[in-house]
Amino acid sequence: MGRKILLITTDQQRYDTLGCNGGRYSSTPVVDGLAAAGITYRRAHPQSVVCMPSRSTIITGQHPSTHGVWMNGVPLPNDAPSIAVELKRAGYETALIGKAHFEPFLDPFGVYTENQMGSSGIFAVEDDWPGGGRGPHRGFDHMQGATHGAVGPLHYSRWLIEQHPEALAMYYPTIDGALEVNALGGGDTGAVQVADNPIPREWYHTDWVAERTMDWLAEREDDADWFCWMSFPDPHHPWDPPASEVGRINWRDIDLPDGYLVDPSQREAVLGAKPRHWLDWYQGRLVSNFEAPFDWVPASLSADQLREVTAKNAVEIELIDEAIGRVLAAIGARGWADDLDVLFTTDHGELGGDFGLMFKGPYHTDGLLRLPLIWRPAPSAGISPAEVSRPVGLVDLAPTLAGIAGMAPSEWMQGAPLPIDDADAAARGFDRVLTEWDSELFGVDVHVRTMYRDEFLLSVYGPGTSHDGSEGELYDLAADPLQQVNLFDDAERTALRDDLIAELRANQPPVRAERLEVVAPV
């Protein structure tokens, strides 16, 4: 009998939303407890700041350039490498419950497997496996899908339709009638993607994901080796937690986030020193990507709207923390606690008011890049609690999972097993972490390559709609933790910048030979 693995992911969660990371809005005692007993990574980055590429990195252990999901709307090929396949081959029972999103949501002809499974009410289909053979789709014996609301073909939506059809209209409509991300405002302040959701808590997707996880675990034999990816859709927008829970945090009591610049002229000055698309988006001249509402202008965001978004986001995070607590209690009741590894992270961050912006896009600063990542190794493994300050990435998750299962990383994995402390990280060369962005949407394209090392954050831009390829960003995070001073063109930093650029370019991952096609916006 080996170690059991619970991989917990949320969606679009900032590093600074957990108590153990200095968060001041949510109470997160369960995840804080995992951090205290395990390893907390202080500088974990995604390899893409949007869902599909980042989730594809988690499952493949590859950078987006290599796995090929270069923007949202590009489906990960069914026979792509998968850590779940490797764990399945090693004898693990496997499940993914909640948000998968390796394939597009917008699928009117019902082409993609995740959507087909949901609409058909089945939990597994056989598929070709990477490296030969066949087995369950992407290696999961059980896939039970959910996303940010009630709409769509996934299992949660089907469940809601069958069990509680009156709840369908309670959620905020994430997508509007033109299939764009909705700019409709709500709540007390008219904030974008905020709504009062009368849905009972027990019908909300957070609790549904936890309940379905416990259902699946209850069916496992005591001596089974299992890998369960419990994937919460929150705290991604819309910010519409159950109304019964909203009273936990009064938005009027929210202190504005540190990264929010109250003075609009200061905000515009900071944005104006970054590459052009930052200020162009803020002022409503350019929407470069689908992930933010097309009809929403960030400059319209008021301080009170940001307070309300922040409060509702914090409520969603508390609900997740409590749901995790229930799942861990159920696991403990089975007598599995001593052999259980728990990993907690998210797929990418959220701008969350930084520079007056929200949502996500080609804006590679800490709001989107710096992620919560905690690994609580199985107590039976005897690994001491630690904090790791050296950089790691989501690309390191797949080899870590392999290692927990007693396997060497597969040759196609590009990361390495997560270090257990800084000495281990230094010895194994955890010096830098890379992130990339490519998007092409109705004639607008953006291309960014980013690297963090030694407390410097560097981004370089390729030629695109707003850029000629000479632009960049360089931040000294020790002196400027909020990344408000772009040093890229600072004459005194030219040598440093050029060294970092050379290192960034020298360490780019291999590019998939055949470019995969965008089939939907998300």
Add this chain to the structure above:
Amino acid sequence: MIGSIRHQITIDRSADDVWRLVGDPPRLSEWFPDFISSTVEGSTRTVTSASGISIDEELLVVDSILHRLQYRLELPIVTFHRGTIDVIELDEAKSLVVYATDADPRIMAMVIGSATARALREAKRQLEGAT
């Protein structure tokens, strides 16, 4: 807002050969992988997806001289659509097929357009594999 998407592919067959497949409205389901059947009655083509969704399309232009086919699909969510297939002779044994999709909302142009790209690849596979 209208979105406009264009996909194209070269096929190592004559324009007439290509047109006989892609320009013949009822043969759509032979080369358009997202549809399992296609029937034509008058100027209306009805296509059915593998998941059972049935869609009516109005045939607007079927021009065997220009090698141009245009149609409009009718879906409640699509307020405007025009699909255009042009088969262009490059030489006597090579053709360029251009498949354009214009739609409102623009997102549907992207989604429908991706299906047309799959269809072009399938047409090429069939035609270049045919003797």
